[in-house]
Amino acid sequence: MVKERARILVVGGGYVGMYTALRLQRNLKGELRRGEVEITVVTPDPYMTYQPFLPEAAAGSISPRHVVVPLRRVLGQCDVVVGEAESIDHATRTATVTTLATGEEKTGARRVTYDELVLAPGSVSRTLPVPGLADHGVGFKTVEEAIGLRNHVLEQMDIASSTRDPALRDAALTFVFVGGGYAGVEALGELEDMARYAARYYHNVTPEDMKWILVEASGRILPEVGEDLGRYTVTELRRRNIDVRLDTRLESCADRVAVLSDGSRFPTRTVVWTAGVKPHPVLAATDLPLDDRGRLTCTAHLSVDGAPHAWAAGDAAAVPDVTASEPGRECAPNAQHAVRQAKVLGDNVTHALRGEPLDTYAHTYAGSVASLGFHKGVAHVYGRKLKGYPAWFMHRAYHLSRVPTVNRKARVLAEWVIAGLFKREIVSLGSLEHPRAEFELAAGGKPSQDPPNNPKGSS
Ligand SMILES: Cc1cc2nc3c(=O)[nH]c(=O)nc-3n(C[C@H](O)[C@H](O)[C@H](O)COP(=O)(O)OP(=O)(O)OC[C@H]3O[C@@H](n4cnc5c(N)ncnc54)[C@H](O)[C@@H]3O)c2cc1C
Numbered sequence: 510m511v512k513e514r515a516r517i518l519v520v521g522g523g524y525v526g527m528y529t530a531l532r533l534q535r536n537l538k539g540e541l542r543r544g545e546v547e548i549t550v551v552t553p554d555p556y557m558t559y560q561p562f563l564p565e566a567a568a569g570s571i572s573p574r575h576v577v578v579p580l581r582r583v584l585g586q587c588d589v590v591v592g593e594a595e596s597i598d599h600a601t602r603t604a605t606v607t608t609l610a611t612g613e614e615k616t617g618a619r620r621v622t623y624d625e626l627v628l629a630p631g632s633v634s635r636t637l638p639v640p641g642l643a644d645h646g647v648g649f650k651t652v653e654e655a656i657g658l659r660n661h662v663l664e665q666m667d668i669a670s671s672t673r674d675p676a677l678r679d680a681a682l683t684f685v686f687v688g689g690g691y692a693g694v695e696a697l698g699e700l701e702d703m704a705r706y707a708a709r710y711y712h713n714v715t716p717e718d719m720k721w722i723l724v725e726a727s728g729r730i731l732p733e734v735g736e737d738l739g740r741y742t743v744t745e746l747r748r749r750n751i752d753v754r755l756d757t758r759l760e761s762c763a764d765r766v767a768v769l770s771d772g773s774r775f776p777t778r779t780v781v782w783t784a785g786v787k788p789h790p791v792l793a794a795t796d797l798p799l800d801d802r803g804r805l806t807c808t809a810h811l812s813v814d815g816a817p818h819a820w821a822a823g824d825a826a827a828v829p830d831v832t833a834s835e836p837g838r839e840c841a842p843n844a845q846h847a848v849r850q851a852k853v854l855g856d857n858v859t860h861a862l863r864g865e866p867l868d869t870y871a872h873t874y875a876g877s878v879a880s881l882g883f884h885k886g887v888a889h890v891y892g893r894k895l896k897g898y899p900a901w902f903m904h905r906a907y908h909l910s911r912v913p914t915v916n917r918k919a920r921v922l923a924e925w926v927i928a929g930l931f932k933r934e935i936v937s938l939g940s941l942e943h944p945r946a947e948f949e950l951a952a953g954g955k956p957s958q959d960p961p962n963n964p965k966g967s968s
Pocket residue numbers: 520521522523524525526551552553554557558560561562563564592593594595629630631632649650651691692789791822823824825842843844845846847878
């Protein structure tokens with residue numbers, strides 16, 4: 510039983526937002542039924558994205574609908590509001606929220622008051638002022654980007670197959686990925702594998718015609734799996750003819766030419782930017798304390814330091830790592846911490862409402878798994894190092910066990926089994942981004958390039 514009626518506002522419906530809300534609706538079942546507690550989740554999309562599956566979605570091994578979890582279904586006891594928090598004034602316990610409806614009604618943002626705030630907007634791509642990047646680059650953080658990239662790669666193969674211009678063909682078949690963390694390496698590994706397979710069905714495009722380039726500013730890739738496996742990954746990618754350039758930066762991609770710091774130039778129509786993340790900019794529109802990297806300063810109880818009734822975790826939060834041997838270390842921004850922090854966070858909000866003592870977040874990093882394409886991978890988990898097929902199998906088993914809901918697990922498993930029995934899908938459905946083009950042509954109008962009713966410009 511809580512002391513007073515409490516309105517809990519959860520900002521963000523990703524790992525932290527969804528798992529915290531799940532925990533709260535389980536812990537506070539009785540209070541929710543009696544109307545003593547109300548939980549509102551504000552998030553721009555009505556789904557949580559299981560980001561570790563994005564590379565497989567890009568490769569076509571998992572359908573886009575199965576890498577996301579419908580929030581309205583799993584958060585049956587919460588109010589899910591599809592919208593964005595634009596600013597938060599914690600002093601007055603008020604968030605300013607825009608929704609699809611406020612856009613249509615032109616009434617301006619809505620003010621939402623709360624008693625407890627869980628702030629979990631995650632991170633956004635960390636870009637640099639590289640000329641041409643804003644115009645030609647694409648990130649790899651959302652399901653729209655992953656599917657858009659898959660369609661784009663296949664479309665480039667179609668362009669290369671049908672053009673008579675050798676320069677256009679060369680640019681279409683050159684794919685540049687910037688950043689050698691798991692997002693970049695897995696995205697490149699899976700897409701190259703998919704394109705290599707698709708090339709079997711083209712009469713005039715072979716895997717040798719394609720140039721896949723990985724540009725990494727430091728001297729190593731995949732720091733998450735350790736130095737040895739990082740070195741092995743470089744060797745494995747190079748064996749597949751992927752051009753891995755360490756200690757190299759992208760200096761420009763203006764005019765669709767990727768210029769690298771080692772002086773090389775690659776005309777290309779594809780620049781994928783996965784060079785790290787930074788905390789979500791909405792954090793700067795709050796009156797809550799931020800560290801020098803723009804993350805919310807948190808305690809090991811996952812409360813925002815010095816701001817009673819404000820809580821945070823995940824990529825947006827600087828959480829002390831109490832298991833580290835050196836003092837002052839913080840938890841890395843990854844799903845492993847985000848999921849576990851969300852559980853402690855949900856429990857601590859419950860404890861706070863009931864006047865109970867808070868739990869401390871303590872988790873020793875267990876290691877990482879990464880897929881490099883079909884039957885290829887690396888894994889470093891609990892001190893055990895695996896390569897190739899065993900690592901890939903472990904990657905799949907681990908993520909299958911982690912993806913939320915039995916429904917999603919069953920669907921993903923079914924897709925893997927079917928993909929193992931039949932041939933892989935190789936069509937580009939890029940035209941889905943322009944669903945009215947055919948009708949506009951029939952109606953005698955000029956087909957527009959912008960997808961209708963889609964502010965993100967993606968399918
Ligand atoms: C391609 C890829 C692969 C990855 N693979 C792994 C892996 O193998 N292992 C691993 O441990 N980690 C992995 N990660 C990292 C992991 O996904 C993140 O660390 C994790 O998602 C962080 O959780 P979060 O809740 O803080 O943020 P997110 O899960 O990103 O959730 C943030 C949510 O907040 C919403 N939001 C943003 N702004 C607002 C606003 N103004 N108002 C309301 N809502 C807002 C967003 O739309 C989103 O729903 C991967 C990441 C990527 C991109």
